[in-house]
Amino acid sequence: MATSISYLASRAALVFVVALLEYYLISLNHLVISANSSPNNNYCTPIEANDTDLIQFALNLEFLEAEFFLHGALGEGLDAISPNLALGGPPPIGGHKANLNPLVAPIIQEFGYQEVGHLRAIITTIGGFPRPLLNLSRENFAALFDQAAGFPLTPPFDPYANSVNYLLASYAIPYVGLAGYVGTIPDLTEPTNCRLVASLLGVEAGQDAVIRALLYKMAHWKVFPYTLTVADFTNLISGLRNKLGRCGIKDEGIIVAQALGTENRTCSNVLSADLDSLSYARTQPEILRIVYATGDESVPGGFYPRGANGNIARRFLNGY
Template sequence: MTDDTMLADAFEAREKRREERRGFFKALGVAAAVGGTTVAGLRATPASAQSAPSDGDVLNFALNLEYLEAQFYYHAAFGQALPDNLLTGAGTQGTVNGGRMVNFSDDAVRKYAREIARDEMHHVEFLRSAIGGTAVAQPDLDISSDPNGAFSSAARAAGLIGAGQSFDPYANDENFLLGAFIFEDVGVTAYKGASPLISDKTFLEAAAGILAVEGYHAAIVRSTLYAKGINAPSLVQATQKISDARDSLDGPSDDDQGIAPMQIDGQTASNIAPLNEDSIAYSRSTGQVLNIVYLNNMAVDQGGFFPSGVNGAITTSAAS
């Protein structure tokens, strides 16, 4: 399938997707019905404005996300968890459900995975050092391929799998890239959204540095999926569906983007960098980020990839 055909298909389906995306999670209540499967244990929390978080609160929020990314990539690349000495801290230390090494067939993807895994581990180390004694412990994480696990629930909500089926991000190169796609774009928007909340210039510079790295990671994942999608259009379509599912969780805006080609001055172009009309990366609030990782568009304090919630002062998703 050519880029032009992919572009035509993308434009034809766009309006339909926009109508459908808000219906993905309409049944969400105190417990989130995700693709017909109930994600048990989600506690509804009254929506309320939080007081301005401290720099430490913001960095600890980021640390929770880095634990998730680092554990996923480290398992996928090396078949093992992060070292135990990087998991302790304030709050309840949790365990990791799932994760295993991917049997990569594409050597480039294998090496990308190793590089990103190292980077994410270093982010955990750096943030723990920067925060100091109040750094939070790693919370419970679900990075499994269980039929009712977070990856499968997210894939089911996006329409990638059916009821009772599972999505295994460790099964092959393509599934790994789609699993990474779920995280990386969210990480970029999370750091951009959190940056204005940081007052200390040293911490702000560090956050900006991590944001840049997450942007590089997202570009690697999106570029690789785009290249593979030229001969396997279902991969491009899968990113569109994941994007729609994320958009259905984080509020009424329609900012999230897959990798379907776009049109610029009458010419087909790729969409590696998901930007606004001014070519600036968009932001997500902490509540919107938690909407996605909790797989819930309500104000709750646990679920999805964080079955017991995150540690620290910022714990509640937005009522979207």
């Protein structure tokens, strides 16, 4: 009996060490990718723009989140829930109702309605622009996850297949907007605008925390039918965003090497933050490079096949 217990304990320890080594290697790869994307005059510092343009830029991400969450939870988007907020923009491509479990479904529905409120708050406060064309198709997400993994996943990743996949797909979206709001607030001049963006940031941060916490609970799960775990995928997605953003490490997965952990003492990473546990900030060009999935703010693609809208996004498309 004692021998059996000793064997089981040794086996459990071995499994833990192997898992920890796997996460360390993924995180090390994340560091290498990020080091190769270090700042080099890539608009890593704030750009010149007025309050209206800075805040309206965020509408691009709010439209994306609203449509993805609403379609995922309800099978329909802004055109069914609050069509006036689309301001005449084209309907998104490829949105679907996801196969969500009873825990995740109401959370995503709540997120979707929250994004409707965000759109309304921005548009009624400072004005807006038509919803850009959005690509929410399975094919687009599959291409993004292939890009993150560094090889074609077989079968192609389907964000709408189940709750785990949908949460991983969600992991790829709200955090970019969160970092954008952190980067925007210091550049605003009007107190009322600062208050608006701070209020938006609070909810975006909450959404990201919920998604990360749900994924952290499943960190060791293999994402069927792949050999990669949930934690592996978060590290790969974060690594890709750092690479595309081209401004260093501003994104981290849910389990990291201790060198990236809180006070360099943890491997858990439920909240992504810098060395002082402060939120990372991104500029508008960084965000465009990420959501276009091209690494170039002047080359549309990814979620925005025709590019984002608003003065800031369009001036980069026009060769600013």
